[in-house]
Amino acid sequence: MRRVFVVVALVFAWASIAEGWGTKGHGITGIIAEKFLTADAKAGVEDLIGRSRLVWISTWADVIRDEQPDTAPWHYVNIAPGAEGYERERDCADGRCVVEKIEEMKRVLVDPDREKTERVHALKWLVHLVGDVHQPLHCANAADRGGNSIHVTLDGERYNLHELWDTTVIERQHLDEGAYAKALIDEIRESDVASWQQGSAADWATETWKLARTVAYVDERGEAIVDGAKLTRTYVTTRVPVIDEQLKKAGVRLAGLLNDAFKSAAPPK
Numbered sequence: 001m002r003r004v005f006v007v008v009a010l011v012f013a014w015a016s017i018a019e020g021w022g023t024k025g026h027g028i029t030g031i032i033a034e035k036f037l038t039a040d041a042k043a044g045v046e047d048l049i050g051r052s053r054l055v056w057i058s059t060w061a062d063v064i065r066d067e068q069p070d071t072a073p074w075h076y077v078n079i080a081p082g083a084e085g086y087e088r089e090r091d092c093a094d095g096r097c098v099v100e101k102i103e104e105m106k107r108v109l110v111d112p113d114r115e116k117t118e119r120v121h122a123l124k125w126l127v128h129l130v131g132d133v134h135q136p137l138h139c140a141n142a143a144d145r146g147g148n149s150i151h152v153t154l155d156g157e158r159y160n161l162h163e164l165w166d167t168t169v170i171e172r173q174h175l176d177e178g179a180y181a182k183a184l185i186d187e188i189r190e191s192d193v194a195s196w197q198q199g200s201a202a203d204w205a206t207e208t209w210k211l212a213r214t215v216a217y218v219d220e221r222g223e224a225i226v227d228g229a230k231l232t233r234t235y236v237t238t239r240v241p242v243i244d245e246q247l248k249k250a251g252v253r254l255a256g257l258l259n260d261a262f263k264s265a266a267p268p269k
Contacts (some may be wrong), residue, residue: 021131022167023059025247027177028184029131030054032251035185036193037258044262048120054127054254055177061128074101074125075132077205078142085206086139098133102126102201102257109261127254130201134250136212137165139205147216153230161225164236165216184248196249197256204253208246215242 021029034054037045049057065072077097079086086092092100108114108122132138137146144150147161154164219225220234 021135021247021250024175024177024180025135026058026128026131027055028181028247029134029250029254030056030058030127031177031181032185032188032248033127033254033258036252036255038263041255041259041262045123045258048116048123057124058127058131060124073097074129076138076140076146077133079139079205079209081141081143083209085209086202088202098129098138099201099205102129102133105129106257106261123258126257130254130257131250133201133204134208134246134253135165136208136216136246137162139208140212140216150225150227150229152225152228154236155233161216164231181251184244184251187244188248188252192248193252193256196252204249211242211246215239 030053034042045054061071061075073096075098077086077091077099079091083090086099088095088100091097095101095104105122105125109119109126111119114122140146145162147165148163150161152159152161152164216239217225219229219231220238225231
């Protein structure tokens with residue numbers, strides 16, 4: 001199949017513009033998730049948001065940031081440099097990070113004592129945050145501000161690493177969410193679904209953190225990308241399969257989370 005480039009956007013409290021994956025990336029995650037929802041989950045989603053679709057609510061959490069700036073840290077987690085993976089006590093002691101907010105929103109979604117509005121908001125958050133936790137620079141170091149402080153050159157144009165992963169590459173492809181999502185769905189096997197839906201948000205963050213270290217922050221030669229680096233097209237093209245898989249995992253895992261939630265959730269008030 002024709003490979004496509006995915007954009008990754010960052011949501012860091014320090015960023016001037018923050019979205020999760022780019023708008024298209026979040027939309028792709030929502031479309032993939034819908035493909036793997038059970039009948040109960042589809043009914044549960046429709047009960048909360050009517051005939052709206054996951055793709056349509058996938059960027060709601062970014063839209064409300066101006067009104068709720070205190071939610072900015074919810075979109076990412078800073079993991080200690082050199083660590084092997086996520087640890088709550090060290091990386092998110094206050095619970096205000098993407099990992100713990102996924103767990104919190106899951107609890108809200110299945111709680112029959114919560115008002116419907118709260119559960120709707122929890123659904124919208126989950127659709128967005130599950131996408132975020134699969135973006136390598138959302139589970140990364142704080143020191144370089146998710147790549148914002150790393151300026152690079154590609155094809156003679158200057159970007160920061162954040163911007164490159166965020167919007168630049170995908171916009172060059174002129175592709176829409178539907179075509180991209182369909183291509184990825186066609187690659188997903190039943191065994192993938194069973195495997196990917198295992199684990200917790202903490203496990204997913206650890207997995208993503210390892211990709212940040214080995215994929216996002218190093219060039220095609222395995223050397224650390226530093227401020228002022230010149231990147232080649234090979235850097236971009238060799239990252240596409242990894243990003244593709246992260247989008248597929250995000251969609252499949254979101255579906256699994258919602259399938260479990262609506263299987264156990266009582267009817268809303």
